[in-house]
Amino acid sequence: MRIILLLLIATFFVMPLSNVEAQKAKTIDELAKMFDSSPCKSCHAEIYAQWEKSHHARPLMGVKGGLMLTPLALKKGEKGSTAFSEDDPKKMKIGNFPCFKCHLPQAVTHAEDSVAVELTEALLAKDSEKVAKLQITCIVCHNEKAIIHKRELGGPEKGVLYSVKEVTSHPDATFKTVKKSAIMNNSVYCGQCHGLGPNLEFDQAFQCANLYGSYLHNYVSGGGTQSCQECHMKKGDHLIAPNFNDEKQTSELLASALSLHVETLGYEWLRKANAYTPKVIVTTKITSNAGHRIPDG
Amino acid sequence: MTAKTAEGKEIGKEERHYHPQATNCRDTKEKYGAQWKVANIRDTSIQPHQAKKETFEFDLPEGVRTADITVNLFYEAVNPDNKYPIHTITREVSLDKE
Numbered sequence: 001m002r003i004i005l006l007l008l009i010a011t012f013f014v015m016p017l018s019n020v021e022a023q024k025a026k027t028i029d030e031l032a033k034m035f036d037s038s039p040c041k042s043c044h045a046e047i048y049a050q051w052e053k054s055h056h057a058r059p060l061m062g063v064k065g066g067l068m069l070t071p072l073a074l075k076k077g078e079k080g081s082t083a084f085s086e087d088d089p090k091k092m093k094i095g096n097f098p099c100f101k102c103h104l105p106q107a108v109t110h111a112e113d114s115v116a117v118e119l120t121e122a123l124l125a126k127d128s129e130k131v132a133k134l135q136i137t138c139i140v141c142h143n144e145k146a147i148i149h150k151r152e153l154g155g156p157e158k159g160v161l162y163s164v165k166e167v168t169s170h171p172d173a174t175f176k177t178v179k180k181s182a183i184m185n186n187s188v189y190c191g192q193c194h195g196l197g198p199n200l201e202f203d204q205a206f207q208c209a210n211l212y213g214s215y216l217h218n219y220v221s222g223g224g225t226q227s228c229q230e231c232h233m234k235k236g237d238h239l240i241a242p243n244f245n246d247e248k249q250t251s252e253l254l255a256s257a258l259s260l261h262v263e264t265l266g267y268e269w270l271r272k273a274n275a276y277t278p279k280v281i282v283t284t285k286i287t288s289n290a291g292h293r294i295p296d297g
Numbered sequence: 298m299t300a301k302t303a304e305g306k307e308i309g310k311e312e313r314h315y316h317p318q319a320t321n322c323r324d325t326k327e328k329y330g331a332q333w334k335v336a337n338i339r340d341t342s343i344q345p346h347q348a349k350k351e352t353f354e355f356d357l358p359e360g361v362r363t364a365d366i367t368v369n370l371f372y373e374a375v376n377p378d379n380k381y382p383i384h385t386i387t388r389e390v391s392l393d394k395e
Binding site for chain 2: 251
């Protein structure tokens with residue numbers, strides 16, 4: 001086993017890495033390839049299987065296969081089209097999909113506008129197979145999103161992964177070291193995409209997830225001390241539940257998160273002498289042990 | 298929450314909705330979908346450290362002395378037909394003391 005690994009490293013070492021990395025992706029396939037995490041599967045099989053079922057693995061079609069970016073792809077003026085739509089799919093640019101900030105951050109940094117055109121055409125053709133290639137992969141999380149102190153620490157380096165601990169010789173062909181990230185076990189890491197409130201930096205403001213805002217202002221403010229990872233990634237679990245495509249599991253998780261307490265009273269109310277009104281009173285109390293609002297969005 | 302007579306006739310039904318509600322800040326209509334929403338104007342979602350308490354009160358029709366109460370809590374994602382059941386609690390309420 002060890003010998004085979006060393007050989008693999010030698011084979012790939014001669015391939016110039018910079019060629020692929022230096023220029024931006026022109027097609028969906030090129031972008032998918034740049035952040036492809038299928039090589040991680042052979043060694044991290046369990047984590048890979050968890051991730052594959054997660055919402056992060058299907059960020060453009062999260063709930064039951066719905067192609068939720070379609071309204072943006074519609075022609076401007078058409079019923080259901082949006083402020084981000086254009087009158088011709090060929091005019092679509094990366095900037096027409098502000099959703100990429102969180103749903104596909106690698107498109108903002110590593111894709112040409114031609115990827116936006118191809119995506120628009122795929123959405124209009126309901127080509128789910130093509131849209132499914134665009135994922136928040138291992139590399140997006142363990143490289144792209146791993147550093148937020150870029151002035152102090154520099155940006156994410158090529159060929160380096162970041163995690164909660166250092167691995168000086170990581171036996172992957174492309175990513176030969178794992179450095180320690182300052183934030184990967186911190187809630188702010190997830191907060192990069194899980195939303196504070198309105199996204200005001202765009203020329204057309206809009207709001208999607210704002211759960212991180214609720215975490216800061218309703219959970220931390222009330223004395224909560226756990227991180228997103230402590231509640232959602234126990235033992236390194238990369239399913240990061242809930243998975244809304246698994247109805248049974250989602251119901252069970254919600255049942256353990258939310259308690260429902262019911263009390264009842266039946267009596268006859270006396271409005272005035274001899275005027276009894278039979279009444280039923282039901283009181284309900286719901287409490288949550290989550291670290292933020294439920295539901296969000 | 299629904300209340301029924303022993304014969305199954307519905308005598309009360311009320312709903313409470315818990316969720317953040319956003320408009321586009323240009324009109325007063327609630328919007329659905331990130332491409333339309335700009336900011337929350339009301340937030341009835343279930344927050345940590347804050348219990349949601351409700352009181353439902355209704356009158357029993359003439360001659361009815363017992364009611365079957367069903368409290369259902371469920372989650373809806375994307376559209377109201379996509380439901381995830383959470384809890385169902387039933388109670389029989391009687392005006393007669395044994």
